[in-house]
Amino acid sequence: MKYFLSLLTLFLCLNSVQSQERYLTKNGTITFFSKAPIENIEAKNQQVLSIIDTKNGAIAISILMKSFLFEKALMQEHFNENYVESDKFPKATFKGAILNFESISNTPSKFQVKGTITIHGESKEIIIEGLFSKTPSQIIATGDFMINLDDFKVKIPAVVAKNIAKNIKVSFDFNHQPFQK
Amino acid sequence: MKRFSKKAILITVLVYLLIGAFIAYKIANKSHLDISSTSPQISIEATKLIDEFVIDETTANTKYLDKLIAVNGTISSIKIKDEKGIISLKTDDDFGSILCHLSNEATKNISQLENGQSIQIKGICTGFLMDVILVRCEIIKP
Numbered sequence: 617m618k619y620f621l622s623l624l625t626l627f628l629c630l631n632s633v634q635s636q637e638r639y640l641t642k643n644g645t646i647t648f649f650s651k652a653p654i655e656n657i658e659a660k661n662q663q664v665l666s667i668i669d670t671k672n673g674a675i676a677i678s679i680l681m682k683s684f685l686f687e688k689a690l691m692q693e694h695f696n697e698n699y700v701e702s703d704k705f706p707k708a709t710f711k712g713a714i715l716n717f718e719s720i721s722n723t724p725s726k727f728q729v730k731g732t733i734t735i736h737g738e739s740k741e742i743i744i745e746g747l748f749s750k751t752p753s754q755i756i757a758t759g760d761f762m763i764n765l766d767d768f769k770v771k772i773p774a775v776v777a778k779n780i781a782k783n784i785k786v787s788f789d790f791n792h793q794p795f796q797k
Numbered sequence: 798m799k800r801f802s803k804k805a806i807l808i809t810v811l812v813y814l815l816i817g818a819f820i821a822y823k824i825a826n827k828s829h830l831d832i833s834s835t836s837p838q839i840s841i842e843a844t845k846l847i848d849e850f851v852i853d854e855t856t857a858n859t860k861y862l863d864k865l866i867a868v869n870g871t872i873s874s875i876k877i878k879d880e881k882g883i884i885s886l887k888t889d890d891d892f893g894s895i896l897c898h899l900s901n902e903a904t905k906n907i908s909q910l911e912n913g914q915s916i917q918i919k920g921i922c923t924g925f926l927m928d929v930i931l932v933r934c935e936i937i938k939p
Contacts, residue, residue: 643898663926680923682862
């Protein structure tokens with residue numbers, strides 16, 4: 617009986633380890649928006665990879681700079697070639713942890729994420745607030761925050777400096793699902 | 798030497814200004830590459846493509862990023878998110894696939910596709926995360 621019980625415990629443990637620990641999305645959305653006198657600058661990336669480890673609330677996000685699509689081809693070209701230099705720095709990343717991860721419920725509520733964001737090869741500690749909700753089949757995270765281009769050494773030529781705001785609004789929308797190979 | 802009248806000079810300057818403005822406008826509003834009418838620069842098998850990224854991402858980036866490439870493969874999943882079709886192509890890699898984000902036009906015909914079908918898709922390669930990502934994809938065949 618003892619043997620059976622320990623076997624059962626072991627089995628249960630194994631089972632719980634095997635149950636979903638990682639939630640991920642390969643098509644998270646990130647948009648950024650900057651209001652400018654002549655024309656607004658807006659781009660959307662729908663191929664963002666975001667992985668959440670439910671053991672500890674760790675979150676890792678990878679973003680391909682070339683996946684930001686602009687309405688105007690020229691803007692996209694300038695963004696990649698002059699501003700974020702995406703040939704040199706093809707990815708932006710975020711690594712951090714969702715604070716109080718255990719208390720996320722199925723109703724969206726505010727949580728903070730603390731971590732390091734890296735854009736254009738420059739890293740910065742940041743705290744982002746977002747709405748999180750969790751069910752067995754998905755973890756949803758949405759929200760927005762501001763970034764300052766100077767923090768990431770993104771240089772803006774003097775000629776257009778007036779047309780481009782230093783502070784850019786970044787919005788995110790991720791729908792993570794249990795990871796299945 | 799005949800002197801130009803003020804009017805003539807004014808008109809000439811105006812014409813130049815107009816031409817300049819027109820060119821500036823054209824450049825500022827130049828359109829994105831028309832994928833459906835452009836033939837791909839590179840044609841490759843799905844597995845071969847992901848292998849190149851897994852083995853040496855930097856080299857693969859210089860080779861494929863921003864290029865219009867055609868990929869041959871077998872459909873492993875089809876889904877629609879925000880009204881846009883996303884097709885994954887099977888590879889021999891354990892985790893990764895080729896993720897093809899379809900154009901609005903191509904998404905309209907997505908219902909004719911099914912899992913396991915072999916397909917050739919062209920799109921712009923934007924890089925490698927877990928998967929190799931192609932955007933603004935069009936279906937070449939079937």
